[in-house]
Amino acid sequence: MRRTVIALALTAGLSGGALPLYAADNDADTEIPADKQGRKAKDLGTITVTAVPLGQQADQIVAPIAVLAGAPLDEAKAGTLGETVSTIPGVQTTGLGKAVGRPVIRGLDGPRIAVLENGLGAQDVSSISQDHATAVEPFLADQIEVLKGPSTLLYGSGAIGGVVNVVDGRIPMTAPANGFSGRAEGRYDSGTQGKTGVFRADAGNQQFAMHVDGMRRDDGNYDIPGGSQANSQVKTTSGALGASLLGDWGYAGLSISRYLNQYGSPAEPGHAAHPGHEHDEAPVHIKLAQTRYDIKGGFNRPLPGIAKAEVSFGHTDYQHVEFEGSTPSTTFTNKANEGRLVLTHQPIAGWEGAFGAQYVQRNFAAVGAETFVPATTTRGWGVFITEQREFGPIKLELGARTDRQTATPENSPRRTFTPSSFSSGLAWRFAESWHASINLDHAERAPAEEELFSHGPHAASNSFEIGNPELKKERANQAELALHYHGDVVEGKVGTYYNRYHDFIYLADTGEAEDGMPVRQWSQRNATFRGWEAEATVHLTKAWNLRIYGDTVRATLARGGGNLPRIPAGRLGAQLNWSRNDLRASIGAVQYFAQNNTAAFETRTAGYTLVNAHAAWTFYNGQHSQWEAFLDGNNLTNRKARLATSLFKDQVLQPGRNVSVGVRAFF
Template identity: 50%
Template sequence: MNKTPLLHRQLFLAITTTLAVSSTVWAQVAPQESMNAAPTSDTRHAKKVDRHVKDLDKIVVTASPLRDSAEALSQPVEVLAGERLDEQRAATLGETISSLPGVQSSNFGPGVGRPILRGLDGPRVAVLSNGMVSSDVSTVSQDHAPAVEAFLADQVEILKGPSTLLYGSSAIGGVVNIVDGRIPETPIEGGFSGRAEMRFETVNDGNTDMFRVDGGSDGFAVHADGVYRNNKDYDTPDGKQANTFIDTKTGALGASLLGDWGFVGVSASRFEDDYGNPGEPGNLAEGERGVWIRMRQDRYDLKGGLTSPWGDGSGLRYSLGHTSYEHTEFEGDEVGTLFQKNANEGRVEAAFSWGPDWNGAIGAQASDTTFRAIGEESFVPETKTRAYGLFGIARRSWNVYQLDAGLRVDKVKSNPAEGAARNFTPISLSLAGSWRIDDQWRLTANLDHAERAPAEEELFADGPHLATLAYEIGNSDLTEEKANQLELGVQYKSELMDAKLSAYYNRFDDFVYLVDTGDEWYFDEEDEYLPIRQWTQADAKFFGFEGEATFHLADNDSGLWDLRIYGDSVRGSLRDGGDLPRIAPGRLGAQLRWQANAWRASLGAVRYAQQDRVAENETPTDGYTLVDAHLAYHGDAGSQLAWEVFLDGNNLTGETARVHTSFLKDSVVLPDRNFAFGVRVFF
């Protein structure tokens, strides 16, 4: 029997119990004036401007070269941080941010959850780690997970709509950026801070443990973090969902030199993730283990910045990253397919200011990647891809108006080991404006033209893709995919309510998608026929809306009461007729939140609509309602230590739910009723 998980739990429990007891003693002897202070790592006591839940709009969006707050951007942006992030942290990135309007998650079991933004996913949504591409193979297949850990995030930034202007053609549908502070950029307040968490879950007999420590002086700072997750197969209303285990270990070390001039730092991280593929569960009763994946990634980053090198309002930032990625798919105990990816990326941004009304930025980005697959499922040949991009943005502000404009040009070359290389020149343009009518109302408008170079699997695939149970054929004649999007938005903020609503129309020329040819290929190893699917292009359109409103119901002796309502809907179809496959269904959700003294609680439900607008040969899914609840008690121990115990409940009604965006929706359902309980410590 493996005693490692038990030892992890015992060690972490001993540490947290000691800290909790120490905090109680400290609370009794600490001076009263220090009781109002709290560790800087404590999300409950993060600096706030006022009582609004949407004070997250004040947080700086690091994915913007101008380092704007979310409320200053005309582009639709969401930031998940603080208590709301703590309540939403999950095993996958997609699941962590799926409560935001316009954002859902793909699903290939609990180990895989890539973000879906406004119906777009895969190679159209860029997943970033501190502004640099995650450099995994999650876009190649739906059973491949992103090599990022949402549990370590300080904040998660979501740029919805075309973001190719800033991050290249892989961001034609948007960007999700995890900010985890592995390279410190400012001195650590107080010289030392950190946090730790331990949680247990009932639906999968699982546990997740994490820690983060930052320390240093005004001129030097160091960082260390780690996560250990061990989840067994989860329960469903219909019994165990076989082969849904997760075993994750990840950690990083970072260090920076700091000063009034800026910062420069480095970090090294390791990501290890083992998880099952419930689409091929095997049969343990007959001694047949299912298909499972072992992922390993080593990442090395260098980042730096200069403060005001050309006067007030200017800045220079640069980043370099190298990743070495390996992903092995096992069929039982035998190696089926090995995926490897080595990537180098560099990025530099220079920000300027011209007087009180003009500012902008110029930048360059370059990457060099080599992807190869070896073994049974090597349906994509070894491919080297090089990309270079130049971009510039400018902003003009006057009185209550703001105008943003930008341009980016990329050069992308994909060179397969067998066959001719392809060259692409995606061009992106953006024009955005906002009008602050008064202190309460703000209108925004965005007009974007974005282009995307086809990905390796879309160009060069030729072989059986067992994750989707199909034989996939690429198309080396594909051209750039082009999108033209118009979006209109309105925002409102008062003492009684915060609200935002947006509607968008995205018209694609030469949209790349996978079509069923109607032919079959005989797979002799499994003695079955697989449908043959080919990557092709056609004109398409996406249109939808999303919105949320938070009503501040009361702030009195009974506590602080807020009611949040949100919803979204998207329709994706071919312009010549016919729906696109796996389009996320519409949703409508509500959550009642309460906070008083040391307590906070919430109760919410979200209704997923039936999805019967399906592509040819695609099955519909029924609607379902998920009910969640959160309860937490927070304790302060002066300025040295704080702690929190919590209990979360998910799918409290035990609903049978199938995720329409999943290739496995006909055979895999979401987990049954689950309770997660644990402790967080801030110091």
């Protein structure tokens, strides 16, 4: 099987004479209406990326970006954000069962990856520990945007590794074309005997629009090869209400949303699984609750020389409680305010661009028997500018940002950082079907509170963490070179990057134990990340196409310091797609190679191949509604799979064979 997958991918790549591109645009020639986005894939050239200024489409942006929308998003949607975006080259996931999975972009995770909801931070505590879930629901997304590499110009130092922006339309910016639109979905998962239900409705006219959505997931312990993963159950509920005023002047709206999640930690399944371990006497589970209030507006021509002003503000009240059995152990809270102002100016001497400011305040606390991070107030503000201009076949992008961030822990001295970032990107269309791009970035990041101030046991992650309050800010210099090809038969892209960090911060295993837990210490040292990613879509016939992709990253410490821990394994995948009239289907396999380049005291992971299949049948396609039945199969050969990125890879297997069946409706 492994040889077959590799041979298939190499043959397809070489036959096209080009190498890969991320293809959210398979089988799409024209844009479909916004209220029917699930019917088919959308053309990547018709998708407006909201995470960058100027209302640009994905194929107009020099910096590396990928977008999931339409049918590819429907097929990729999973219980975690990390798993949902993990089919994108260069993007993988951390993992703790089916409840927790945060995106890993080019080997970087945690506080280096900004997770956004409609352009504002999720403001959960998922970056603090790998057992903490994100409070963003991918099943309610209209599209998911992934900015690879440093995106600190727009979102601050917490985006030094990239951005994942979930766009869910909870604050309407326009009204549905026919006054009303919506969608609904129900599915059953054989691997968990679980059920998921989703609904969304939008209504309005030229002056006013409203939005409502809701989601419920109830999964039991998931199947693994040879049995069941204990304590892996998940129950999730999410919903929102939103409304906007609309007009030629723009829009202004607000929304309120609620997210509830209760899940077990399969790394801590209870005494029976780990006899004699004092922290395994009762299974650990987490109850999470977040309430979010958002205000957002876009105003056309508000001032002379300003084409558009966009303002957004979010207030988040987050809490999760970790239980050992029925006993509350530690409570994490985070109350945050974030505001952004982006002003797009009129063209000046051929230059188009935007400038703006951002403010964030986080009040984080952890209270209980295992408080390993002290209560910390973090404040940050930043100003930024980004400009672009075309010189014939050449497009140039430039940008700069500076921030000031303070972290004030309870009963400890305040730390203050002033990170600054600069970027440049150039794209050259040297032939009708070919263009090349190069991106050069300098980015800086202030250490996060857990890296600075943690000290103590954390049962849910089975770690005794030790921070370093003397950490310096990180500084990174990155270069990326990419080659793109867009032909009638083949579309492809190949990219390579080199990222050199000064004072890189990482969580190192010490080989020691405290309170029966492995001791992990936040350390700092120069490091280098280098890798490549590639993708191609080969249009074999009108009905058939073949997608292939691959990626790898190598991360090492300077001066013979060895490998960095928990770096993604290289992979190579292929997917054969077929569509005709009201039917579409696909089958694919991805080979995850063994990860032998591990850090001290880190376990190696074996290679494995995952085989997946999807099928959908549109059984009713009326003037105002469409109904679709679908069948999804994952890990069909029931292989044992462990994520190299996971802190819990030795204790927790990924799900085994599972099949989902359901119905979607668009109206």
